Amino acid sequence: MTYCVGLKLDRGLVFAADTRTNAGLDNVATFKKLHIWENAGDRVIALMSAGNLATTQAVISLLSEQIARGGDGETNLMNVDTMFQAARLVGKAVRDVARMDNDGSGANAENFSVTFILGGQIKGEKPRLFQIYSAGNFIEVSDDTPYLQIGEHKYGKPILDRVTQPDMRLGEAAKMIMLSFDSTLRSNLSVGMPIDLLLYNTDTFSADRQVRIEQDDPYFQKLSKAWSDGLRDAFSSIEELEV
């Protein structure tokens, strides 16, 4: 499992991804799920992945090789003009990998399904945020629902529903997302720290606000405790049900 959140606000985008992968409870590893491509001053593109690790890694590798080849007229994430075109490129990579892995050999009975959150800003556009499915098609967030979650989304959803405001500061949004992770980490063993985080401020075309939150991060520990205390206080202040 996995937990990733992408959020589109008035001031920019926030991306957060856990790093735990597992093939069974007894086979756990740490892999980066937040991938960032940056051409300072021109574009920042972030891609977060959930699902079969072989598939998601192959997709990232295809996209990276396209960029490395560059210059031969082939489109890639670094030369497309819009985030919509970027989403189509990722969708195509997902379909290409699916085609390779389902070659009719019947070698696999595994579930190869994957989901991605893609977001960023390319010069000439506003920041945009997409969710891309196993079929290679995708949706874009709207003002009504400005966040996307992939992986184990349920435990951490109530806080996002209640607190998200389009005019939040990015640091405030990052705090909210950390609380959403805190609830998820407590309840699903297949979601694990460290958490990778990217705050992207609109029109900066720079990915320098990145951080990795480790297990023993003092801010995260303080946040977790303060939230538990705050919930308990909020709880005490409400009157009891009389039956």
Added chain:
Amino acid sequence: MTYCVGLKLDRGLVFAADTRTNAGLDNVATFKKLHIWENAGDRVIALMSAGNLATTQAVISLLSEQIARGGDGETNLMNVDTMFQAARLVGKAVRDVARMDNDGSGANAENFSVTFILGGQIKGEKPRLFQIYSAGNFIEVSDDTPYLQIGEHKYGKPILDRVTQPDMRLGEAAKMIMLSFDSTLRSNLSVGMPIDLLLYNTDTFSADRQVRIEQDDPYFQKLSKAWSDGLRDAFSSIEELEV
């Protein structure tokens, strides 16, 4: 889907169940999922159900018919000596229904799986609380994890994890469970009001603390708003993440 919670505390038991059933998003109905058998002064037994409605109704009917026949030496929920025996009776009824419905005719490709929460007190014992599976086997709650959830359990779990204390008053626990329902109702359309609630105080052998919380219940609406406000206050009081 369904959402039911059972809680065992020092002072007694709390049961809460939603009432929505559905066969697809366009086929929604209201059915009671909290069933109570009472012999005042001797026993109170409550059973909550999730899963295939045909199966859960058949189980309840089998158990009720056993009681109605009574007196012929057959064991039933009203004459067993312990809650463990009651759990075995329910488990047997689950297996009997499964056997009837899987007669080899191949008439069904449906998922007949069900889950129950059974709890109560029989004179001579302390209150006990069980979860019964489709296979008819069951587990009993421990002091370490004093609550059980069936159905859509994820959205409402963080509040239970953070707030449950064995020495809570039952009204306090009911308030917590209503908050757990509030989070679930917001996120899963297949969980719906009204909510049926039973508070059972140890050694009263009486089921008189029952209530049905309707959609427009003023307490529930006030609770929901106070909780949203409380969460937002708790959120604001925590410092932001600096990246």
